[in-house]
Amino acid sequence: MDEKGVSSKGAILAAARKEFAARGFSGARVEAIARAAGCNKAMLFYYFSSKENLYRSVLAQALGEIFAEIGGVVNERLTPRSFLERFPEIYIRFLARNPDLPRILVFDLIHNPENISRTVGQIFRENASFNPQLLLGMIRTWHDQGLISEGDPMHFILNVISLSIFSFVGRPMVEAISGLKAGEDEEFYRARIQSVVHTLTKGMLK
Amino acid sequence: MDEKGVSSKGAILAAARKEFAARGFSGARVEAIARAAGCNKAMLFYYFSSKENLYRSVLAQALGEIFAEIGGVVNERLTPRSFLERFPEIYIRFLARNPDLPRILVFDLIHNPENISRTVGQIFRENASFNPQLLLGMIRTWHDQGLISEGDPMHFILNVISLSIFSFVGRPMVEAISGLKAGEDEEFYRARIQSVVHTLTKGMLK
DNA sequence: TATTATATTAACCGTATGGTTAAACTAAAC
DNA sequence: GTTTAGTTTAACCATACGGTTAATATAATA
Known part of the structure; x- marks a missing residue:
């Protein structure tokens, strides 16, 4: 080529x-x-x-980038506090730099969840940038050690991801409800990260 | 007619x-x-x-139902604890009964936020089922009284809504990551509500 | 019964869209 | 210099789609 x-x-x-x-x-x-x-x-x-196939390529590439970024945060010697303090910042900043990714992701989560499942599975098989089992195991250990209050890894992760990713989707909704403007992007993300980290650490750490 | x-x-x-x-x-x-x-x-x-106009009607109706439901929770004598304990349950149960609503909502939040803003504004003008200023004022008061740690009403609401609504969108994502099935709907929602309420009350109440 | 306003249908229309084809261009490889 | 494999284009095709029209049915009204 x-x-x-x-x-x-x-x-x-x-x-x-x-x-x-x-x-x-x-x-x-x-x-x-x-x-x-x-x-x-x-x-x-x-x-x-085909259009369909092009879309699949885009989705696979996007998910690959996301998991590569996440993989950078997850390593053997992670404490729950450092995870909850670092993940939202890294994730929110990454999505802010790549605003197309959450859009594609959320769109497919709604209309084509099987598509996501298949592609995610494929990425985990082919690409070792992020090992979800490592994270799941750590979360279980943290709970066994009495470090966190949420015992189900699925809800633990869902809480972290919800607060991080919905910052993007929900912003216009809350602006519409409150009538307030959220301010310049940089200031909004700074405040958002602070609020998310605070809520997660105070809410899930024991 | x-x-x-x-x-x-x-x-x-x-x-x-x-x-x-x-x-x-x-x-x-x-x-x-x-x-x-x-x-x-x-x-x-x-x-x-037109198709466009039909869509607007659907969106207005959907948002109307959502705000009517929310309005039922918000009243003068609300403590932050009772709000954080009751809102996620009511909201998650409502969306579980009406799964089309979060899909339409999130879709538009991503691709057509101005659409949402306009329709939300319109609903507040025409329909008194929910007064957002009442809620905003209360949140500010709660913070002034030292009852909650999040001082910005926008981030307070964003935290509550994120955790509630993303339960639906994010579920397939987390299932794909963890390889776990989240279980039957009823059991999933029960556990989800519990996790969200716990995280919000512990995370945002002083 | 004649009138009128609303409801409903079958048949059409123009165009936008995903996809195809066959030919031409480019640049290494022999 | 000819072949060959990969790259690019213009022109085309079938159809799916949003939207229209004109005629008809229905039922309330006078």
């Missing part, structure tokens, strides 16, 4: 990510993706064979 | 809610909605004039 080929395929993937994030699968236009990638529509089918 | 007319319009709205929730705006098919409502496609345009 020569230089032009790489950049074409890459450009299509990048453009597709934006388009799918902005409009969802059905709303995304193959033509628009090709144009944004600076190439012909046929080019897109040449590399990805 | 005669009996048949009422039921046609209502049937279209109900079918549209399901279709939009399942496939999003662009993925939803006008034809499919009409068929599910037991009537002709032209009937739909007769009552709602």
Whole structure:
């Protein structure tokens, strides 16, 4: 694959990510993706064979990046406090830098959860950037040692992820309800991280 | 408007809610909605004039129901503890009974936040089922009295809503990560409510 | 019964869209 | 310099889709 080929395929993937994030699968236009990638529509089918397949590639890439980022936080010698203090910051900052990812993710969680399951399973099989069993085991140990109050790892993780990821989705909702503007992005994320970390550490650490 | 007319319009709205929730705006098919409502496609345009307009009606109705439910929890003599103990239960149970609502809501929060803002504003103007300023004022008072640790009402509400609503969206994600099945719905919601209430009360009450 | 307003249908229409094809261009490989 | 494999394009195709129309049915009203 020569230089032009790489950049074409890459450009299509990048453009597709934006388009799918902005409009969802059905709303995304193959033509628009090709144009944004600076190439012909046929080019897109040449590399990805179908819209569906292009979407799968985008999703797999996005989930891969997310898990690589998460994997960086999870290691053998993690205390529950350092996990709860560091995870939300890293995760929220990462999603703020890559706003297309939570959109694609949440969209699929709602409309195509099996899609997520399959792709996540595939990533864990192929890519060792993050070992979920390691995290699950640690959470169980933390609870056995009396360090945390939540005994079910699923709810522990759900609490952490909910507060982190919904910062993005829920912001316009709460702005609409309260009539307040949440302020500039940087200030909003700073305050959000602080609130999430405080609530999680105070709420789940024993 | 005669009996048949009422039921046609209502049937279209109900079918549209399901279709939009399942496939999003662009993925939803006008034809499919009409068929599910037991009537002709032209009937739909007769009552709602466009797909867009039908969607707006569905969204307004959905948000109306949500705020009516929330309004039931918020009243003058609310302590922060009773709010944090009761809200997640009522909200999660309500969304579990009406699974289409969080789907439509989250979909629009991602792809059309201005839509949400406009409709929410409209509901507050027309319908007095829930007064957000009352809740905001209470949260500020609670903080002034030293009852809660989160001083910004926006983050207070965001924490509560995140943990409640993301229970639905995030479940397949966490199932995929952990490889665990979350169990039967009823058991899952029971445990989820308990975890959310515990985390919120312990995390945000002083 | 004639009138009128609302409800409902079948048949159409224009276009946007995902996908195809066949040919041409590019640049190594031999 | 010819072959070959990969890359790119313009033009095309079938159909699915949102929306329209004009005619008809229904039922209340005068």
